[in-house]
Amino acid sequence: MSFMYNPFPYDDPKAVNRPTLSQETINSIVSGGSPKVAKVLSLELSAKAASQNVTIAFDGYTTASWKLFLNLLSRELGALGTELITLDGNAMTFKDGKEIDAIINPMLEWDTKKDPTLLYGRIYRGGYDGIIDDEKADIFIKKVKELMNGKGRVVAVYGYGILIPRFRSLYDVKCFFDVTPKTSILRIRRGEYANIGHERPDIPARVIRRCYYFDFEMAVENRKDLLQNDIIDYFFCSDDPNDVRMLPKKAFDDIMEQLAKYPFRTKPVYLEGVWGGSYIKKLRNLPDSMRNVAWSFDFIPMEVSVVVEAGSELLDFNYCTFVHKEGVNLMGEDCVRKFHGFFPVRFNYDDSFHSTGNMSIQCHSGADFNIKEYDEFGRQDESYYVCVTGHGAKTFLGFRDDADISQFFKDIEAADTQKVPCDYMKYVSYEESKPGLQVMIPAGTIHSSGRNQVVLEIGSLTIGSYTYKMYDYLRLDFDGKQRPIHTQLGEKNVAQDRRTTWVRQNIVQKPTIADSGDGWKEYIVGESPLLYFTLRRLEFEKCCEQDTKGQFHVLALVDGEKVRVRSVEHPERFYDASYLDILVVPADIGKYVIENLGEEPICIHKTMLRNGYQNDPA
Numbered sequence: 170m171s172f173m174y175n176p177f178p179y180d181d182p183k184a185v186n187r188p189t190l191s192q193e194t195i196n197s198i199v200s201g202g203s204p205k206v207a208k209v210l211s212l213e214l215s216a217k218a219a220s221q222n223v224t225i226a227f228d229g230y231t232t233a234s235w236k237l238f239l240n241l242l243s244r245e246l247g248a249l250g251t252e253l254i255t256l257d258g259n260a261m262t263f264k265d266g267k268e269i270d271a272i273i274n275p276m277l278e279w280d281t282k283k284d285p286t287l288l289y290g291r292i293y294r295g296g297y298d299g300i301i302d303d304e305k306a307d308i309f310i311k312k313v314k315e316l317m318n319g320k321g322r323v324v325a326v327y328g329y330g331i332l333i334p335r336f337r338s339l340y341d342v343k344c345f346f347d348v349t350p351k352t353s354i355l356r357i358r359r360g361e362y363a364n365i366g367h368e369r370p371d372i373p374a375r376v377i378r379r380c381y382y383f384d385f386e387m388a389v390e391n392r393k394d395l396l397q398n399d400i401i402d403y404f405f406c407s408d409d410p411n412d413v414r415m416l417p418k419k420a421f422d423d424i425m426e427q428l429a430k431y432p433f434r435t436k437p438v439y440l441e442g443v444w445g446g447s448y449i450k451k452l453r454n455l456p457d458s459m460r461n462v463a464w465s466f467d468f469i470p471m472e473v474s475v476v477v478e479a480g481s482e483l484l485d486f487n488y489c490t491f492v493h494k495e496g497v498n499l500m501g502e503d504c505v506r507k508f509h510g511f512f513p514v515r516f517n518y519d520d521s522f523h524s525t526g527n528m529s530i531q532c533h534s535g536a537d538f539n540i541k542e543y544d545e546f547g548r549q550d551e552s553y554y555v556c557v558t559g560h561g562a563k564t565f566l567g568f569r570d571d572a573d574i575s576q577f578f579k580d581i582e583a584a585d586t587q588k589v590p591c592d593y594m595k596y597v598s599y600e601e602s603k604p605g606l607q608v609m610i611p612a613g614t615i616h617s618s619g620r621n622q623v624v625l626e627i628g629s630l631t632i633g634s635y636t637y638k639m640y641d642y643l644r645l646d647f648d649g650k651q652r653p654i655h656t657q658l659g660e661k662n663v664a665q666d667r668r669t670t671w672v673r674q675n676i677v678q679k680p681t682i683a684d685s686g687d688g689w690k691e692y693i694v695g696e697s698p699l700l701y702f703t704l705r706r707l708e709f710e711k712c713c714e715q716d717t718k719g720q721f722h723v724l725a726l727v728d729g730e731k732v733r734v735r736s737v738e739h740p741e742r743f744y745d746a747s748y749l750d751i752l753v754v755p756a757d758i759g760k761y762v763i764e765n766l767g768e769e770p771i772c773i774h775k776t777m778l779r780n781g782y783q784n785d786p787a
Contacts, residue, residue, distance in 0.1 A: 173472050174377055175358065176351045177439045177459055184436040184750075187478045188427040189741070195480035199415040206415045207241035210403070214242075214323045215249040217341070222319050224339055226258075227327040228395070229346030229407065230487065231380060231388045232356040235327040237410045238346075246323055254316060258328030258336070259365070261309040264302045269366030272300065273383050285653035286374065288634065290382040292544045297330030297387050300365070306335070313339045329365065329384075330391050332400060343400055345392065346407040349474035349487050351438050353380075381634065393493040393510065406484050414484060422494075424477055424484070429495040432724075432734040432744040432754045432761070435473040435488055438466040443644055443652070444529075446522035448557055448623045452749065460647075462520050467751045468723065470512040488512075501720045501756040503783050508630060509546060514702050514776060515628045516723060516751050521620045522559060528618045529641040529652070530565065530581075530593055534662045535612035536786060539635060547630035550700050551610040554774055555602045556727050556749065559621035562602035566616050567672035572596040574665050578656070581640045585654040591640050598669040600677060604728070605706070605772075609676040611699035613664035615639065625725055627704065627776055637662060675699075680706065689713035691775070701782040707773040713763045715754075715775075722754040725774040730767030737761055 199209045217223045227235045243253040263269070277290035293299070316324045317339075326336075332343055348356075356362050357377055363370045364379045365387075371379075395401050404421040406414040416424070439455060442463025449455070449462040466472050470488055477484045492512050496505045504513060521528060536548035553564055568574060572595065580591040597615060600606060602622050610616050618624050637655035644652050667676075676699070680692035689709035696703045706727075707713050714737075715722065726732055726746050734752055735743035737760035745766065746752050754761060765771050 173350070173354055173438065173440065173466070174374060175440060176354055176466075177441060177456075178355055179439060179456055179459070181437050181439075181453065183453075184434045185476050185478055185483060186428060186431065186433045186744070188424070188431050190424060190427055190479055194420045194423045197417050197420045198479055198482060198484075200412075200482050203238055203411050203413050204241050206413055207238060208245045210415065211242055211245035211249060211251070214342070215246055215251040218251050218321055218323050220320055222317050222322045222324060223341050224313060224317055224324045224326065225342040225344065226331050226336075226340040227325060227344050227346060228330065228332040228391070229405075230348045230353065230392060231329070231384045232353040232362045233329070233346040233348050233407060234361070234410055235346060238413060239325060239327065242325065250321075252322045254322060254324045256309075256313070256324065256326045258309070258326045258331035260328075261312070262301050262306045262328075262331075262336075263365070264300050266366040266368065268302075269300050273366070273379065276382060277378065283657050284655070288378060289543065290378065291542070292386055293383045294386075294544065296390055297333050298335065301335075310336070310339065330387065332395055333391060337400065342402050344403045344405060345395060345401045346405045346413070347392070347487050347490055349408055349485055350472050351474070352408045389489060392490065396490065396494045406486065408485060414482065416484075424479060425491055425494040426498075428475070428477060428491065429498040429755050429757065430736075430739070431742045432736075432752045432758070433475060434744060434746065434750055434752050435468050435475050436485070438469075438472055440464040440466065441647070443646055444521050444524050444526050444620065446520035446524040446621075446623065448522035449518055449520045449749075461524065465518040465520065467518060468516040468753070470515060498757045499721060499753075499755045504720060504756070504778060507783055511630060513547075513630045513778070514723065515630070516725070516776070517626050518556070518749065519553075519618045519624045519626050521618055522557060522623050524620050526642060526644065527565070527620050529638040530597060530615060530617045531636050531638050532615050532659055532663045533610075533612050533637070534635045534658070538662060543635070545635070548612045549635050550612050550629040551616075552627045552695055552700065552704060553606075553608050553610065553616075553618060553624040554627070554694070554704065554725075554727065555604055555606040555622055555624050557623040558602045558604060561620075562622040563599040563619035564602045564606065564608055564616075564622075564624070565597045565599045565619060566608050566610065566677065567598045567614060567667040567669060568596060568665065569598045570669045572598075572668065578660055581654070581659075582656050584640060584643060585656055588643055590643060593640050598672060605694075607678070607680075607694035607704055607706075609678075609695045609697055609700055609704070611676065611697065613662055614667050614676070615663050625727065625774060627702065629701065639663070686714055696779060701779055701785050702776055703779040705775040705777070707763065707775055708770070709763075709765070710770050711765055713771075713773070714760070715763065716760045717754055717756050717758050719756050720778055721756045723751065723776045724754060724763070725749065725751045726771070727774045728772035729765065729769045732771060732773070733764045733766055735762055735764070
């Protein structure tokens with residue numbers, strides 16, 4: 170599920186993975202433009218239809234569009250003397266829009282005092298089955314079965330969820346049009362997608378919210394079921410309707426399997442923001458048209474994709490597709506079981522370097538609140554590792570020992586309702602930032618990344634939707650509107666007892682040595698029973714030996730020029746990472762080596778699951 174509202178429309182060309190693929194796999198990928206793909210598929214379908222009518226299903230992820238491809242397929246089949254009949258499976262089976270609204274709208278928050286921008290709601294768990302009209306579905310099934318009689322005809326059924334179990338047996342060929350999260354959001358922002366049950370698009374923010382709690386949720390669970398039960402015959406990378414790529418099941422399976430044997434990098438997504446800085450933009454040569462970079466989503470599992478080179482083709486896969494296909498090899502069996510098959514940690518850079526100000530003063534909600542209010546699996550813990558600082562950089566964390574918190578609540582309420590500035594420095598504690606500072610931010614801790622720094626943010630499974638801004642300096646957004654504040658939700662969730670003394674005793678720790686070897690040391694820089702992941706730093710000059718021991722590692726090169734991360738058993742399986750790149754080392758790799766490819770000493774930030782995480786509460 171994706172919950173980013175405004176990604177910058179830029180594809181970073183550097184995050185490419187190159188696993189060794191068989192020539193058979195490479196040769197079986199059909200590319201060269203959608204007309205060519207339609208022609209190849211039509212030849213197969215026409216040959217089958219010569220003796221018996223063929224039914225083909227086109228399911229897909231939210232915002233998938235089949236219209237152009239079906240038009241091309243119709244043209245190619247017609248040239249072969251084969252008739253194509255198309256059926257809109259959603260129009261023929263879903264409840265009407267008013268009935269769907271009656272199910273979904275009560276699950277969304279409509280109180281603008283509590284939720285000023287109407288961000289929140291409750292996850293819909295009914296799946297596509299829950300919005301199907303049983304009477305219409307019976308008619309649909311009967312219709313498809315009638316059309317299966319005879320020969321010389323292809324019947325194509327398209328729509329979201331048309332491959333769910335109750336319809337699955339109707340089809341001879343099963344296809345899935347996947348879409349990367351960024352492309353989905355950009356399509357929504359361009360007005361190319363209306364929520365299920367709606368004839369026309371709403372404003373983008375409303376469409377995205379409803380997608381998060383409804384459309385995306387159903388699509389993710391449907392795709393997960395299809396992948397884990399090996400249902401899909403042809404997998405389509407369909408970000409560009411004019412240039413879809415078709416992968417037969419065997420090729421798709423091989424690409425996913427091989428990728429899970431390598432250290433890999435996901436493709437970042439970049440977002441502008443009012444407090445955004447300039448460091449990441451310059452480092453990665455991002456377009457001049459970007460105002461700044463506030464967030465670099467280098468590895469937020471629900472928001473990113475993973476690019477694989479296959480011969481001359483670059484295939485861009487939704488990262489969750491990879492996770493749900495190769496979860497055990499990627500994460501380990503215990504992790505898959507504990508986190509319901511989702512990748513449990515997220516990583517991004519917050520860049521306020523040479524910016525106009527701090528991030529907002531904020532807090533996040535914990536597991537009990539998320540389950541009760543949103544039916545959202547998982548709590549929202551975070552941590553910051555400071556990578557780069559300028560003059561005066563600060564990391565805000567917890568309340569001051571002498572803070573009058575009741576007065577703080579009054580002051581931020583006055584700021585929100587009367588536009589009276591709040592002297593937040595009287596209330597919120599801070600640490601002087603310098604590279605290497607690690608702070609942990611368990612749910613409920615008031616915090617902010619101050620201006621003039623770049624921090625590596627590492628968080629738990631919840632992807633960022635439950636951020637309660639308590640004070641934002643009376644700042645306007647890019648549209649000149651007052652930025653929303655969530656004082657009510659903030660007061661309910663902020664941990665008032667987390668003050669300076671407690672913070673420095675519990676969640677700002679001095680590094681301690683965890684392990685060492687020939688020329689390298691591993692430090693624990695942050696570990697607490699309040700977080701289910703542990704934060705480490707590797708320091709070395711030449712190389713460092715590591716072992717996944719059956720669980721994934723995530724590595725960020727936070728100091729140094731370039732490293733190679735390679736398997737010990739299979740040294741040809743490697744990835745070369747540059748400064749601030751983030752790599753995933755899959756659980757199945759086992760022993761691996763990090764080699765310095767430059768001249769400078771190396772610091773690697775390493776994240777993995779804490780010992781005993783399996784026994785933690787949600």
